[in-house]
Amino acid sequence: MTTPVLYDTPGPRARARHAVYSVIGGLAVLALLGYIFWRLWDAEQITPETWEFLEDPDIVEQLAEGLQTTLSMAASAIVLAIAFGGVFAAGRLSDHWFVRLPSIAVVEFFRAVPVLLLIFFLNFSYTEQLGTYWSVVLALMVYNGAVLAEVFRAGILAVPRGQTEAGMAIGLRRSQVLRLILAPQAISSMLPAIISQCVVALKDTALGFAIGSSDITDRARQIYIDIFYNNPVAVALFLMAVFITINYTLSLIARWLESRMRRRGERVVHVQGAQAGLD
Amino acid sequence: MSTLQEAWPFLRDGFEKTITLLVLSMIFSTVTGTALAAMRVSPVWPFRMFGAGYVNIFRNTPLIVLFILVVEGFPPIDVRPSLEQVGLNTFETLAVIALSVYTAAFVCEVVRSGVNTVDAGQAEAARSVGMTFGQTLRIIVLPQAFRSVIPPLASVYIALAKNTSVAAAFGVLEATAQLSRMNERAIAPITVLFLYLAAGYIIIVWTISAIAAILERRLAVAR
Numbered sequence: 416m417t418t419p420v421l422y423d424t425p426g427p428r429a430r431a432r433h434a435v436y437s438v439i440g441g442l443a444v445l446a447l448l449g450y451i452f453w454r455l456w457d458a459e460q461i462t463p464e465t466w467e468f469l470e471d472p473d474i475v476e477q478l479a480e481g482l483q484t485t486l487s488m489a490a491s492a493i494v495l496a497i498a499f500g501g502v503f504a505a506g507r508l509s510d511h512w513f514v515r516l517p518s519i520a521v522v523e524f525f526r527a528v529p530v531l532l533l534i535f536f537l538n539f540s541y542t543e544q545l546g547t548y549w550s551v552v553l554a555l556m557v558y559n560g561a562v563l564a565e566v567f568r569a570g571i572l573a574v575p576r577g578q579t580e581a582g583m584a585i586g587l588r589r590s591q592v593l594r595l596i597l598a599p600q601a602i603s604s605m606l607p608a609i610i611s612q613c614v615v616a617l618k619d620t621a622l623g624f625a626i627g628s629s630d631i632t633d634r635a636r637q638i639y640i641d642i643f644y645n646n647p648v649a650v651a652l653f654l655m656a657v658f659i660t661i662n663y664t665l666s667l668i669a670r671w672l673e674s675r676m677r678r679r680g681e682r683v684v685h686v687q688g689a690q691a692g693l694d
Numbered sequence: 695m696s697t698l699q700e701a702w703p704f705l706r707d708g709f710e711k712t713i714t715l716l717v718l719s720m721i722f723s724t725v726t727g728t729a730l731a732a733m734r735v736s737p738v739w740p741f742r743m744f745g746a747g748y749v750n751i752f753r754n755t756p757l758i759v760l761f762i763l764v765v766e767g768f769p770p771i772d773v774r775p776s777l778e779q780v781g782l783n784t785f786e787t788l789a790v791i792a793l794s795v796y797t798a799a800f801v802c803e804v805v806r807s808g809v810n811t812v813d814a815g816q817a818e819a820a821r822s823v824g825m826t827f828g829q830t831l832r833i834i835v836l837p838q839a840f841r842s843v844i845p846p847l848a849s850v851y852i853a854l855a856k857n858t859s860v861a862a863a864f865g866v867l868e869a870t871a872q873l874s875r876m877n878e879r880a881i882a883p884i885t886v887l888f889l890y891l892a893a894g895y896i897i898i899v900w901t902i903s904a905i906a907a908i909l910e911r912r913l914a915v916a917r
Contacts, residue, residue: 421735421737421809421817421827421830421831421835422737422817422821422827422830423821425737433737433738436737436738437738437739437740440738440740440741441740443740444740444743444744460767523896524892524896526899527852527856527892527895527896527899527900528856528892528895528896529856529857529858529859529870529895530859531859531860531862531863531870532859532869532870532888532891532892532895535862535870535873535874536873536884536885539873539874539877539884540884540885540888614754618754618755618756618757619756620756621757621758621759622756622758622860622863624758624863625758625862625863632756632758632759632762635762636762639762639766647762647763647766647767648763648767650762651759651760651762651763651766651767652763654755654759654762655751655755655759655763658754658755658756658759659750659751659754659755662754663750663754666754
């Protein structure tokens with residue numbers, strides 16, 4: 416009973432009624448899942464043969480390499496995005512309009528443009544220089560960097576004003592206050608949001624599929640377009656299992672960090688659109 | 695400006711499709727997401743489990759994998775003929791299904807957080823005048839919940855607007871797909887074409903934000 420606010424603690428009759436609903440609801444849910452399973456089985460999409468690709472050592476090796484590419488793309492993208500976000504968050508917080516305004520424009524632009532459009536653009540216009548790998552990484556860098564810039568800004572602004580004033584009072588410059596006083600205090604409050612953004616980046620690496628970036632999704636396509644297998648459902652379910660395992664672990668870490676920080680009475684920063692690993 | 699004139703037919707067709715995908719997925723994902731949120735706060739545990747399972751599965755799956763499942767995986771189950779019978783474009787319909795299934799998980803979480811912001815006294819008052827759980831939720835709690843979640847819901851719709859671009863990888867000629875079409879015809883330097891398309895998306899995103907801001911001001915309640 417997680418939200419007892421919406422209904423009273425059930426008495427004997429309500430409990431009996433709920434038990435009946437639970438049986439009916441449970442059967443309805445099972446019937447729905449069973450129906451989906453039956454349709455897929457009937458269309459030979461999840462029968463044992465469709466899973467045989469997992470027994471072929473060559474394919475397994477391909478997928479493992481793909482997973483490596485995916486993880487390395489996501490990791491490079493996040494590291495670069497943190498740098499990008501840091502620069503533009505600082506730019507947005509600047510006192511000089513000629514720094515602030517371009518920073519706002521850059522952040523708002525990359526937050527509004529679809530990542531896939533960026534990937535296509537980079538891949539078409541710099542095919543030789545970038546290759547598929549860096550097209551994906553750079554597109555993810557600017558998008559996630561723009562989101563992180565907002566996270567960083569919110570984190571910096573959440574540090575009490577007295578800290579800035581104290582820094583100014585002992586004669587530090589604005590940039591010194593930001594670097595020496597505000598940023599170190601803000602970083603821990605932003606950690607959960609940064610991890611949520613890792614989930615987004617990891618999910619978005621799959622967009623490389625559209626330009627054939629040999630990540631795990633792209634390599635998985637090679638399996639299901641093969642006439643011999645022709646098993647898109649089984650392959651998609653396999654990919655879902657891989658991504659859900661990694662992302663769910665990351666979300667659990669983010670949630671654990673956040674609850675630990677809340678217990679200690681530390682600030683936690685949320686930015687709209689970034690909070691749920693939204694994308 | 696002549697390049698804009700040449701690009702215009704592509705931009706118009708592309709954004710027409712993008713907006714169709716956006717509006718349809720918005721409607722379906724909002725309905726499904728609200729139903730899922732109701733399940734997640736209901737007193738019946740199989741529904742709660744189903745709602746939680748749905749959210750955790752689809753929120754952690756890349757949208758493109760969901761597209762593979764729906765667009766490549768559904769046709770063998772003979773969805774295609776039945777869609778064509780009712781006169782629907784297969785790829786677009788399947789894209790709307792994939793987008794709605796995915797976005798519903800996010801709508802669910804937003805609505806649920808809205809339900810939690812509604813004062814407990816509201817639900818208690820509803821129960822004390824004899825309303826059932828369904829009535830409490832429908833008449834008292836959800837209308838107040840939606841008011842408080844307009845900004846995060848707008849973020850979900852903005853993300854959805856950008857996510858419609860994934861359909862480009864699955865044979866739907868929406869705005870993002872027009873980049874390669876225009877590029878093949880060498881209408882203008884690719885950077886210019888990219889900026890045209892980016893401008894279109896920015897207009898959509900700003901429109902959603904502006905509507906959300908107006909609604910938020912209109913519907914604000916003094917608490």
